[in-house]
Amino acid sequence: xxxxxxxxxxxxxxxxxxxxxxxxxxxxxxxxxxxxxxxxxxxxxxxxxxxxxxxxxxxxxxxxxxxxxxxxxxxxxxxxxxxxxxxxxxxxxxxxxxxxxxxxxxxxxxxxxxxxxxxxxxxxxxxxxxxxxxxxxxxxxxxxxxxxxxxxxxxxxxxxxxxxxxxxxxxxxxxxxxxxxxxxxxxxxxxxxxxxxxxxxxxxxxxxxxxxxxxxxxxxxxxxxxxxxxxxxxxxxxxxxxxxxxxxxxxxxxxxxxxxxxxxxxxxxxxxxxxxxxxxxxxxxxxxxxxxxxxxxxxxxxxxxxxxxxxxxxxxxxxxxxxxxxxxxxxxxxxxxxxxxxxxxxxxxxxxxxxxxxxxxxxxxxxxxxxxxxxxxxxxxxxxxxxxxxxxxxxxxxxxxxxxxxxxxxxxxxxxxxxxxxxxxxxx
Ligand code: GDP
Ligand code: IMO
Ligand code: MG
Numbered sequence: 509x510x511x512x513x514x515x516x517x518x519x520x521x522x523x524x525x526x527x528x529x530x531x532x533x534x535x536x537x538x539x540x541x542x543x544x545x546x547x548x549x550x551x552x553x554x555x556x557x558x559x560x561x562x563x564x565x566x567x568x569x570x571x572x573x574x575x576x577x578x579x580x581x582x583x584x585x586x587x588x589x590x591x592x593x594x595x596x597x598x599x600x601x602x603x604x605x606x607x608x609x610x611x612x613x614x615x616x617x618x619x620x621x622x623x624x625x626x627x628x629x630x631x632x633x634x635x636x637x638x639x640x641x642x643x644x645x646x647x648x649x650x651x652x653x654x655x656x657x658x659x660x661x662x663x664x665x666x667x668x669x670x671x672x673x674x675x676x677x678x679x680x681x682x683x684x685x686x687x688x689x690x691x692x693x694x695x696x697x698x699x700x701x702x703x704x705x706x707x708x709x710x711x712x713x714x715x716x717x718x719x720x721x722x723x724x725x726x727x728x729x730x731x732x733x734x735x736x737x738x739x740x741x742x743x744x745x746x747x748x749x750x751x752x753x754x755x756x757x758x759x760x761x762x763x764x765x766x767x768x769x770x771x772x773x774x775x776x777x778x779x780x781x782x783x784x785x786x787x788x789x790x791x792x793x794x795x796x797x798x799x800x801x802x803x804x805x806x807x808x809x810x811x812x813x814x815x816x817x818x819x820x821x822x823x824x825x826x827x828x829x830x831x832x833x834x835x836x837x838x839x840x841x842x843x844x845x846x847x848x849x850x851x852x853x854x855x856x857x858x859x860x861x862x863x864x865x866x867x868x869x870x871x872x873x874x875x876x877x878x879x880x881x882x883x884x885x886x887x888x889x890x891x892x893x894x895x896x897x898x899x900x901x902x903x904x905x906x907x908x909x910x911x912x913x914x915x916x917x918x919x920x921x922x923x924x925x926x927x928x929x930x931x932x933x934x935x936x
Contacts, residue, residue, distance in 0.1 A: 510718075510721070510722075510723050510724070510766055510934070511718075511723060511724040511725070511726070511764055511765065511766030511767070512531060512535070512723075512724075512725050512726070512766055512767045512768075512769055512933045512934055513725075513726040513728070513751045513754045513765040513766060513767070513768045513769065514527060514528050514531070514725065514726060514727055514728055514769050514771060514834075515728035515731075515732065515749065515750065515751050515768065515769070515770055515771065515828050515830075516728055516729075516730055516731030516732065516734075516749065516770075516771050517731060517732055517770035517771060517772045517821050517824040517825070517828070517830065517833065518731045518732070518733060518772065518773060518776055518777070518778075518817075518820065518821065518824070519730075519731045519733045519734055519776070519777065519778035519779070519784075520547075520729075520730045520731040520734055520778075520779065521548075521731075521773070521777055521779065521802075521804070521805075521811060522731060522771040522772060522773045522836055523771055523773065523834070523836035523837060523919055524549060524565075524727065524728060524729070524771045525549025525550055525551050525560060525565045526549075526550070526551055526552070526836070526919060526922065526924065526927075527769070527771055527834045527836070527917065527919065527927075528549070528564070528565035528566065528725060528727045529551045529553070529565045529566070529568055529569060529924055530917075530924055530925075530927050531725055531769075531933070531934075532565065532566035532568075532569045532571045532725055533569050533571075534723065534725075534932070534934050535566065535571060535723045535724065535725035535934070536571070536572065536717065536722035536723050536724070537566070537571060537572040537573070537574060537714075537717055537722065537723075537724050537725070538564040538565065538566025538567075538571050538572070538573050538574070538724075538725045538726075538727055539564060539573075539574040539576055539710075539714070539724060539725070539726050539727065539754075539758050539760075540562070540564045540573075540574070540575050540576055540579050540727050540729065540757075541576040541578045541579065541726055541727075541728070541753055541754045541756075541757030541758045542576075542578040542579060542728065542729060542730075542747040542748060542749060542753050542757045543579060543580070543640070543728075543729035543730055543745065543747050543749065544561075544562065544579055544580040544581065544582065544614055544638065544639075544640050544643065544729075545561035545562045545582055545585045545586075545589075545614075545638055545806070546561075546635070546636040546638050546640045546729070546730070546745060546806060547560075547561050547562070547729035547730065547806070548560075548561055548804060548805025548806040549561070549565055549729075549805065550805055550922065551565060551568055551924065552922040552923050552924065553568065553923070553924045554923075556596065558593065558596060559805055560589065560593075561585070561589060561805075561806060562575065562579070562581065562582070562585060562586050562589055563575075563586075563589055563590070563593060563600070563605070564727050565727055566725065566727070567593060567598060567600060567604065567605070568593075568598060570598070570604065571604075571725075572604060572606070572717075573600075573604060573605050573606070574605075574606045574607075574608070574710050574713065574714065574758070575605070575606070575607045575608060575611060575710070576608050576611070576710055576757045576758035576759065577608040577610045577611050577710060577711070577757060577758065577759060578611075578747065578748075578753060578756060578757020578758065579608070579611055579757065580611070580612050580613070580614050580639075580640060580643040580644060580647065580747075581607065581611050581612070581613055581614060581655065582613070582614035582615075582619075582638070582639065583613055583655075583658075583699055583703045584699060585614075585638075586607075586703070587699070587702055587703070590605070602705050602706050605706050606706060606708050606710050606713055607655060607703065607706040607707050607708070607710070608655065608707075608708070608709070608710035608711070608758075608759070609654070609655045609656040609707040609708060609709055609710070610654055610655065610656060610709075610710075611654065611655050611710075612643060612644075612646070612647040612652040612653070612654050612655075613643070613652065613653045613654065613655065614638070614639045614640070614643040615639070615643075615653065615671075615692065616639075616687075616692070617639075617642070617671070617672070617675050617679075617687055617692075618639030618640075618642040618643040618646070619637065619638060619639035620639075620679070620684055620687075621639070621642040621675065621678060621679070621682070621684075622635055622637050622638065622639045622640065622641055622642050623637045624679075624682040624683075624684055625682065628682055632781055633742065633743055633780060633781055633782075634743070634779065634780025634781040634782075634809075635745075635780065636804075636806050636807055637807070638806070640745060640746055640747075641745075641746040643746075644746040644747060645746070646671065646674070649674070651667075651670055651671050651674055652671070653667055653668065653671065653696075655703065655704075655707045656707065658696060658699075658700040658703060658704055658707075659700070659704055659707075661697065664693065664696065664697075665693060668689055668692060668693055668696070669689060672687050672689050672692075675687065710758065710759060711758065711759025711760070712759075714758060714759060714760050714764075715759075715760070718760065718764060723934060724760070724764065724766075726751075726754040726758065726765065728749060728751070728753075728754070729749065730745050730747075730749040731749060731824075732749060732750055732770075732823075732824040732827050732828055733778075733820060733824065733863075734749055735747075735748055735749040735750050735827070736748060736749075737750075738750060738827050740782045740783050740863070740867070740870060741865075741867070742867075743780065743781050743782025743783070744782075750827050750828050751765055751768045751828040751829060751830075752765075752828075752829075767831045767832070767933040767934070767936055768828050768829050768830050768831045769830070769831065769832060769833065769834055769916060769917075769933050770821070770824060770825065770828060770830035770832075770833045770834070770913065771833070771834050771836060772821055772833045772834065772835050772836065772907075772911075773816075773835075773836050773837050774816060774835055774836065774837050774838045774840065774841055774903075774907075775796050775800075775813065775814065775815060775816050775837070775840065775841065776813070776814045776815065776816060776817050776820070777796075777800075777802050777811040777812060777813050777814070778811065778812045779804045779807070779809055779811045779812070780809075783867070783870040783871050783873070784812055784814060785814075785817060785820075785850065785853060785863075785870075785873045785874075785875045786814035786815040786816070786817045786848075786850045786875050787812050787813070787814040788813055788814045788815065792815075792844065793812075793813045793814065794813075795844065796813035796814075796840060797810060797811065797813045799840045799842075800813070800837055800840040815847075815848045815849065815850055815875070815877065816847075816848075816849050816850065816907065817850040817875070818849055818850060818851050818852075818907065818910035818911055819850060819851065819852045819853060819861055819862060819863065820850075820863060821833075821907075821910075821911045822861070822862070822910065822911045822912060823862050823863055825911050825912055825913045830913050831913070831916075831933070831936065832913055832914045832915065832916035832931065832933060832936065833908075833911070833913050833914070833915055833916065833917075834915075834916060834917035834918070834919060835904060835907065835915050835917070835918050835919070836918075836919040837919065838887050838896075838900060838903075838904070838918060838919070838920055839886070839887045839888035839889075839890075839920050839921055841882065841883075841887075841900075841903070842883065842884075842885070842886050842887055842888060843882070843883075843884060844882040845881075845882050846879055846880070846881065846882055847879070847880045847881075847882050847903060848877040848878070848879055848880075849877065849878055849880065849903075849906065849907070849910065850875040850876065850877055851876055851877070851878055851910060852875075852876050853873040853874060853875055853876060854873070854874045854876060855869055855872060855873055855874075856872070859876070860873070880899070880902065880903055880906065881899050881902075882899060883897040883898075883899040883900050884897075885897040885900075887900050887920050888920055888921050888926075889920055889921045889923070889926045890918075890920045890926070890928065891920070891925070891926060891927075891928060892928060893918075893928055893930065904918070914930075914931070915930050916929075916930055916931045916932075916933050916936065917929055917930060917933075918930065
C-alpha cells in the first residue's frame with residue numbers, strides 16, 4: 509500500500525507530530541488536510557525541539573509539504589512559522605512548501621470573533637482563540653477570502669466589503685469596534701506576494717505525485733472526538749478530523765488515504781471544555797499531567813487527564829477505518845502500581861459500549877473499568893519490543909484486543925528515534 513493517513517484517535521495531542529516526523533522519511537510528500545493553527549505538534553530531534561501548528565511535520569525532514577484546501581490558513585501566522593523554522597536551520601521555500609490556492613484564509617476578524625464569543629459566553633467551548641470556527645463558518649457561508657483571491661486586487665476589495673458587512677452586526681453585538689476595511693486591504697496587499705509564492709493547485713500537484721508512484725503521508729490535526737460531526741458536539745473543533753477528510757481536504761480521491769494509522773495515547777487527555785468520562789481529579793491524574801508534560805502547545809493550558817478509554821478508541825477505529833495504531837506515551841505509565849482501562853460505560857444503570865450522541869447522555873456516562881497490574885521498570889526510551897516489561901506488553905495486548913486494531917508502532921519518549929516499529933504502515 510502506497511499512502512498512509514495519520515489521524516488522532518482521541519481528543520488531540522496524541523503525538524501525531526512525532527509520528528508524522530518519524531514516518532516522513534518513508535514518504536515523498538506530507539499533506540495537511542484540515543484544521544489550522546489550532547493544532548500544536550511538538551517534535552524532538554536530539555537537542556532540538558520544533559513546534560509546528562500549520563506547517564506539515566514533514567518539513568523538518570526536508571520533505572515536500574502540502575497545505576491542502578481543507579485547511580484554514582492564517583497567512584501572517586504561516587509566514588511567522590516559516591521564519592521560526594528557518595531560524596532553527598530549516599530553509600522553507602516554494603520548492604518545499606505548497607499552499608492550496610483554494611484554501612480559505614483566517615483573518616483578524618475571525619480571531620476577534622472567536623475570542624469575543626468565548627469571553628462573552630456562559631457556555632464556553634474552550635477554543636484556542638485562533639479564529640478557526642469563524643473562518644470555517646465563512647467558508648461554508650461562501651463569503652471567505654481564499655488564497656487565490658489575493659492575486660486579484662480588484663475583486664478582493666468587493667469580497668472584503670461583503671465579508672465585513674456580514675461581520676459588522678456580529679461585532680456590534682459583541683461590543684467590538686467596527687473593522688477598518690482599508691487597513692485590512694492594505695495588509696492583505698502587502699502580504700499577498702509572500703503567500704502567493706507558495707500557492708498552487710495542490711490537487712494537481714498531488715495528482716502528479718501519485719501518478720509517478722510516490723508515497724503520500726496525510727497528517728491529521730486534532731482528534732476524532734473533536735470532529736464536528738462525530739465528536740462531542742458542540743465541544744469540538746469546526747472541521748472534520750476523521751480520516752475520510754484526507755480526500756476532500758486535499759483533492760486526492762478517497763482511494764488515496766491508504767493505511768489509516770490512528771495515533772493513540774496510552775491514557776486519555778483533553779484540552780478545553782466538554783465531556784470526558786474517564787477524567788481523573790486525583791493524584792493519578794496529576795501524575796499523568798506532570799510526567800506526561802500535558803500542557804497545550806498552542807495555549808499553554810493544562811490538559812485534563814484520565815484513564816485509557818477503550819470504548820472511545822473502539823469508536824474511533826470504526827469512524828476512521830483505522831488499520832493499525834501507534835501507541836504513544838506508554839512511558840508515562842511507568843511506576844503506577846495499578847492501571848485501569850475503561851471497557852465501556854453504564855448509562856442510567858444499563859451497559860452501553862459507545863459514546864452516545866446526546867450531550868446529556870455523554871455527561872451521565874459511568875465508566876466501567878478493568879484493572880491491570882502496572883510495572884515498576886522503565887519503558888522510557890525503549891527501542892525494541894523485548895525491552896518492555898511483561899506487564900507493559902500485557903497492557904498493550906489488552907488495548908489491541910479491546911479496540912479491535914493492532915499496534916503498528918509504539919512510542920516511548922518524545923525523541924524521534926525512541927519509536928518501536930512493529931509493522932510498517934507503508935508496506936502493510
Ligand atoms: P500532537 O498534537 O498529536 O502532535 O501531539 P502534541 O505534540 O501536542 O503532544 C504530544 C506531546 O507528547 C509532545 O510534547 C511530544 O513531544 C510528547 N510525546 C510524544 N510521544 C511521546 C512518548 O511516547 N512519550 C512521552 N513521554 N512523550 C511523548
Ligand atoms: P492537535 O493537532 C487538542 C480543541 C480546543 C477546544 C476545541 C475547539 O495539537 O492535536 P478550536 O480552536 O479548534 O475552535 O477549539 O478543540 N482543540 C484541540 N485540542 N489538540 C488540538 O490539536 C486541538 N485543536 C483544537 O482546545 O476544546
Ligand atoms: Mg497538539
